[in-house]
Amino acid sequence: MNLRRWTDFLVLLAVWAGMILLFGLLRDSFFSAATLGSVANRIPALALVATGMTLVMVTGGIDLSVGSVLGLCGAVVGVVMADWQWGLPGALLASLVVGTLVGSINGVVSVKLRLPSFIVTLGMLEIARGLAFLTTDSQTKYIGAPVESLGAPIGGWVISPAFIIALIVVACGQIMLSHMALGRHLLAIGANREAALISGVPVDRPRILAHALLGTLTGLAAVFNCSRLGSADPNAGIGFELSAIAAVVVGGTSLMGGRGSVIKSLLGVLIIATLEAGLVQIGASEPIKRVVTGAVIVAAVLADGWRRK
């Protein structure tokens, strides 16, 4: 078991390294501090959401609303900072509260009413996007310096506070999933809900908690996203849920639940972010980018099916 966990990990590392090598060969500028910086900038928000998404997906659930929730929380950050002149701590709190609230609603509705989470969160995708437009009155809010500190590299180098916070969250997520009761319950529910129920595992609360946590992390990701762009755009995060789900699936978390790792999702995030950066650098057109990204997702799902056999 342990051996297999390491093989998966090494395979992912090899895929990532191969990808870097390939893009490096196609474009010598790829090996540069600027590329490293742009990938490092892209990672924090995606890593946070992928961590939360892993917790939801190991139970066999999914959340399609995270892109819109990212937009909504960003809209809240934009309004409270640009219009109300709140500072960053207040905006952070507001974003976390909104994210957690939306995540909890997703969790309670899908778990308590026994509805598939992909339908509930599909509805939430629309609701949250609509609310994002209403919140900002359909305008892009420019925030500027007050929000930029989180995403700015420390001492002008690659690593930003957002990057460090994201790594800490990933580490905590992994410890929680593999060493704490909540994590073990989530995995047990995903592996076999009936068996978990019979053996006395609480089946509802952990699932609601996983959705709520994903919401919280999306709220934090929204602040990071705003800090990176210096502005809040109600259109932010369209298609972000797909990047997050892709990262988690590439990281080997089973779509059926019961198996998954936050650290491997982080590797999935690195692979997706590197792929996106590399495709831009080689000058790939939008359709080509979509085809390649889609193919990588399908390959990951195929690998998942093959491993389960």
Add this chain to the structure above:
Amino acid sequence: MKLLSRLLLTSLVLGLCACKPTSPESSTPGKPKIALVMKSLANEFFSNMAEGAKKHQAAHSDEYELLVGGIKNETDLTEQVNLVEQMTAQGAKAIVIAPADSKALIPALKRAQQAGVLVINIDNKLDAEVLKQAELSVPFVGPDNREGAKRVGEVLAKKLPAGAEVAIIEGVTTAFNGQQRRAGFEDAMKAAGMNIVAVQSGQWEMEKASNIASGILSAHPNVKALLCANDNMALGAAAAVQSAGKTGQVLIVGFDNISALKPLLTDGRVTATADQHADQLAVFGIEAALKVIQGGASPEDQTTTVDVIEK
């Protein structure tokens, strides 16, 4: 569960009833309805457009009724086609439309015209070839995007040494206004002898444009300017330039003059943008429609002004 499904079914049935087209004659006679169909309601440009139209209607409330519709994101064609059909069903005398796509909307507009609705095209010009094939004549009231982008490009070119490397971040590649802005940027850059090293689509979106700008800056370290086909993408490009530590070394221009861009224009992070007077754009279209409806004037093309904004 049973209760829930019954509730869902009831609301579905009610929803379907609500969708049934109301007969055109059902509303107040005399006052014609003019429908304004826009692209993304999430874009400030279009909310300004809607505001301008609403103000105009309030000032001319005895002349016409206004129906306003927009889609959730700029590329959702199906939704816009649905809107055109709903507006026709609601008995609109005229539809003033900013099409999300220059070609794909034409069949729906043709159906509307066949139903007796006057169609006026604003903002993004419909494709002339496809219009001809469809045997449809739709007047265009709006700015010359190519000319506007060219003038923005010329302002930029004056600040660059000849032969400098520049990159273009274009909008959705299928949109005519996007194509025109790209062409206008290219005209200006070629005329000034600049070297265009990359052209990529940011899909009109801030985040996409930011990622793309980062990629271009690493792939082409000598790039001296990023020409963005709208201001949201210029904001994204500015963020990328800043995080690459190249503020001041890479010039940026945009298009649309949204308010979020003002601070960047003021401190020089963005050099110039174009103002096509969004608030008046819909009004020009509506007035053109009114003229036809009231006086029987024949509909014709009309070019509106674009101003280059620096600082």
